[in-house]
Amino acid sequence: MALAGATSAAGPGVGRSATPSAVSGQVRAAGAAVVRQIGARNYAGPNCPGVSWNCTTSTRVIQVATRGGVNLATVTCSLQICPYIEQIGSSNVFNCTQKSTNPAADQSCKVKQTGASNMATVSQYISQTALGSQAGTQLAEVTQGPASGGNTVYNVLKLTQSVSQSTKTLGAQVQEAHQKVLATQTAAGAGYNQSFINQSQLQKAYGGSSQSQNAAADSGADCLDGAPTAPNTCSDVRQYSVNGTNYNALNQSINQDANTAVSVPAAHQTQGSEFGGLEGHVHQETTGSGSSQNKAKQNKLQKATGPANAVQAQWDPVRCCGTFSLIGPGVDDINQASSIGASTPGAEQHTTLIGESRTPGGTCKVNQHAAIDSGSANNSETLAPCYFLILTTSCTANVPTIDAPTRGENCTAAEPDRGVTSSLVKGVRKGDGDYIPATEASTGDTVDFQITYDNINTHDEAAHSVTVTDVVPAGLAYVEDSCSSEPNDCSYNPLNKTITWNLGTVPGNESPPMYFQAVVVETVSGTEITNTATAATEEEGAGAASDSATVTVVDAPPVSSLEKLVRPSCFEGCPAFDNSTTVNNGNEVEYRIAYSNNGVGDAHNVTVTDVLDAHHTYTGSCSGGTSCSYDGDTRTITWNLGTVSPTGQNPVLLFFHASVGFSCGGTTGHAANTATATSTEEPSGVQSGATDVAVLTSPC
Numbered sequence: 001m002a003l004a005g006a007t008s009a010a011g012p013g014v015g016r017s018a019t020p021s022a023v024s025g026q027v028r029a030a031g032a033a034v035v036r037q038i039g040a041r042n043y044a045g046p047n048c049p050g051v052s053w054n055c056t057t058s059t060r061v062i063q064v065a066t067r068g069g070v071n072l073a074t075v076t077c078s079l080q081i082c083p084y085i086e087q088i089g090s091s092n093v094f095n096c097t098q099k100s101t102n103p104a105a106d107q108s109c110k111v112k113q114t115g116a117s118n119m120a121t122v123s124q125y126i127s128q129t130a131l132g133s134q135a136g137t138q139l140a141e142v143t144q145g146p147a148s149g150g151n152t153v154y155n156v157l158k159l160t161q162s163v164s165q166s167t168k169t170l171g172a173q174v175q176e177a178h179q180k181v182l183a184t185q186t187a188a189g190a191g192y193n194q195s196f197i198n199q200s201q202l203q204k205a206y207g208g209s210s211q212s213q214n215a216a217a218d219s220g221a222d223c224l225d226g227a228p229t230a231p232n233t234c235s236d237v238r239q240y241s242v243n244g245t246n247y248n249a250l251n252q253s254i255n256q257d258a259n260t261a262v263s264v265p266a267a268h269q270t271q272g273s274e275f276g277g278l279e280g281h282v283h284q285e286t287t288g289s290g291s292s293q294n295k296a297k298q299n300k301l302q303k304a305t306g307p308a309n310a311v312q313a314q315w316d317p318v319r320c321c322g323t324f325s326l327i328g329p330g331v332d333d334i335n336q337a338s339s340i341g342a343s344t345p346g347a348e349q350h351t352t353l354i355g356e357s358r359t360p361g362g363t364c365k366v367n368q369h370a371a372i373d374s375g376s377a378n379n380s381e382t383l384a385p386c387y388f389l390i391l392t393t394s395c396t397a398n399v400p401t402i403d404a405p406t407r408g409e410n411c412t413a414a415e416p417d418r419g420v421t422s423s424l425v426k427g428v429r430k431g432d433g434d435y436i437p438a439t440e441a442s443t444g445d446t447v448d449f450q451i452t453y454d455n456i457n458t459h460d461e462a463a464h465s466v467t468v469t470d471v472v473p474a475g476l477a478y479v480e481d482s483c484s485s486e487p488n489d490c491s492y493n494p495l496n497k498t499i500t501w502n503l504g505t506v507p508g509n510e511s512p513p514m515y516f517q518a519v520v521v522e523t524v525s526g527t528e529i530t531n532t533a534t535a536a537t538e539e540e541g542a543g544a545a546s547d548s549a550t551v552t553v554v555d556a557p558p559v560s561s562l563e564k565l566v567r568p569s570c571f572e573g574c575p576a577f578d579n580s581t582t583v584n585n586g587n588e589v590e591y592r593i594a595y596s597n598n599g600v601g602d603a604h605n606v607t608v609t610d611v612l613d614a615h616h617t618y619t620g621s622c623s624g625g626t627s628c629s630y631d632g633d634t635r636t637i638t639w640n641l642g643t644v645s646p647t648g649q650n651p652v653l654l655f656f657h658a659s660v661g662f663s664c665g666g667t668t669g670h671a672a673n674t675a676t677a678t679s680t681e682e683p684s685g686v687q688s689g690a691t692d693v694a695v696l697t698s699p700c
Helices: 025-029
Strands: 034-044 054-056 060-077 084-088 091-100 104-114 117-128 133-145 154-168 172-186 192-206 210-213 233-241 245-259 268-271 278-286 291-305 311-321 330-342 348-359 363-372 375-383 386-397 411-413 421-429 438-441 446-456 463-471 476-478 489-493 498-506 513-520 528-531 533-536 549-553 560-568 580-584 588-597 603-611 616-623 627-631 636-644 652-660 668-673 676-678 691-696
Touching (some): 034 084, 060 104, 084 091, 091 133, 104 117, 117 133, 133 154, 154 172, 192 210, 192 233, 233 245, 245 278, 291 311, 311 330, 330 348, 330 386, 363 411, 375 386, 421 438, 421 463, 446 463, 560 580, 560 603, 560 676, 588 603, 616 636, 636 652
Parallel strands (some): 034 054, 034 060, 084 104, 104 133, 133 172, 210 268, 233 278, 245 291, 311 348, 330 363, 375 411, 580 691
Antiparallel strands (some): 348 386, 386 411, 421 446, 446 513, 463 498, 476 513, 489 498, 528 549, 560 588, 588 652, 603 636, 627 636, 668 691
C-alpha cells in the first residue's frame, strides 16, 4: 500500500528517523519491514505537519514518543495492503481510512496504542457495482491501554465498516460480505473507555437467474462461541476499567434485496445462511467504583421478489451480546429486529433473534421484534440484577398449512431463559427406609418428610436467594425443632404453620435436601393428607412447586377413659378401692386411677394429671406409667404413659398417697378429687369421676 503526497521536514517523500528496524518476529511476520520512529513528535502519513515532526510515509510503523510526546498516524488506503501501526507515548492519535471499489475487496486495519490518552478512528468502505460476483472483507483490530505502571486518561474508538454491493446481470449473481471488529480497551485508575462501532451491509441484486447474498459461511468471522458460527457481521468489544466508566455503542445492520423479473424461469434466490447473520460480543468490566453501559442495536432486513415458480430461501440469525456482558454495576441494553419477506408462498424462511446478557451487578434490557411477511412477534425482558438472561424470538415458514395458512403465523416469543430452573421432589416415610411419594400411618405416628431442591440448568448457573417453604397441612402437627438442611437456616412459624428454609445461593445442578417431622393427628381412617412445598428464587420469583407427598390414615381414633377410686392407706388387710371412704382428720388415703383406651387405635403421648385441692397434702408417693412427678407450686401430679394401645380388660393403673385434713370443729368434712387424661388424639382431655373422702374432725 502506498501513501500519496507524503512530505516531511527533510523534503517530499523523505522520512526522518525512518530507517527500517529489526523488530520482533511477530511484527515482521505480518508483512514488510516495520519503520520505527522515536521522538517528541512522530507522524506517519501523507502530509507531514511541519519541520518539528519526525515523519514517515510508511504504513507499517512503530512510534515511540519521548516523555510528554505525541504520536499521530493518518493512513489512507486504496490498495489491499494491510497497515500496521503501533504507538507508544503519552498521547496517541490514529486515523485509518480505507476505500475500495474492487469486486474482491479485502480491507484490514490494525493498531495498538499504549499511553495515557489513546484515540483511534477507523473507516472502511467498500462499494461494488461489478457484474457477476462481488466479495468484500473488512477486518479491524484495535488495542488501547496504558503503559506498564502508567495511567490511562481515556481510550476512544470510532469505527465504521460499510459494504455496498449492487449488481444487474442476466446470469448468476453472487454477493458476499464479511465484517469483523476486534477491540480491546483497558483504562487504569479513573480513566474511561468509549467505543462507537457501526457496521452495515447493503446488498441489491436485480434480474439474475440465480441470486445468492451472503449464502457462504466464513467460520473465521466468528466473534462469540455458539450460534451463529460464521456471522457475516461480527464485533468483539472488551473494555476494562477500575474507577472509570466503560461505554459501548454497537450498531449492526444487513439489508438484502433480491429482485428477479417474472420472465426469468425457475429463478433461485438465497439470502443468508443458517450459520451467518449478525453477531455482537461485548464484555465490560470494572473492578472499583466504575460503571459500564452497553447499547447494542441489530437490524436485519431481507426481501426476495421473483416469479411464481421461484425457489426462495431466507436465513436471518441475530445474536448479542455474550455470557459475561457486564462485570460490576451498569446497564446492558440490547435491541434486535428482523423483517423478512418473500413473494413465493412456498419460500423457506427462518429468522432467530437471541439476546443474551449476564450482568449480575446491574440491569439488563432486551427488546426484540421479528417478522415474516405479515406475521410478527415481540419479546422483551428487564432484570435487575441480571445474573443470566437469554431471550429468543423466532419465525419459521416453509409452506402454508391448515394450522398456519399465513406464513408469518409461525412466530414465537419464547419465555426468558434466566439460567435457572428450580425443581422440588418431595417424599415421606414412616420409620426407616426410603422416602417415597406416599405412605400409611396411624393416628399419633411420626412421619418424616424429605424435600430435595434441584437447580436444573444447562448453563451451570447458580440460583440466588433460594427459599423453600412448606405449609404443614391439617391432619399433621409439626414436631418442634425437627426441620434441618445443613448448613442452611430453617424455621417454623406456628401462626401460619409454615416451615421456611433459606438456602441462599445454590450452584448449578446441585440438589440440597431438607427434612422435617410431623405427627399424624387426623382421626378418621382412610383420610389422605397431602403435603407440597414451593421454591422461590431471585431469578424466577415464585418458582416451582413439588409433587405431593401423601399420608393415608389407616386406623380409627382411641377412646380414653379414667376411673378414680380411693381407700385408707394400709399395709395389709386393706379394704377394696371405692368411690368414697372415711378417715380421721389428717390421716392418709391411697388413690387408684385406672386409664383405659377403649378404641381400636393407639393413643399417643398420653398424660394423666391430678391437681390436689387445699385439703390434700402429697405425701411423696406416686407410681405407674412410664414416669410420675409432683409439682409443689401447682400441686399437680403428672404421669407420662407414652403410647397406649387398646387396653381391653387391662387398664393402666396409677397410684398416689395423700393426707387429708380440715380445721377442728367436731364436724365431718368432705374432700373431692378428680383426674384428667390427654393424648395427641384427644388434646381437650377426658376426666374421671370424683372420689369423696369424709374426714372426721375433733372438737376445737
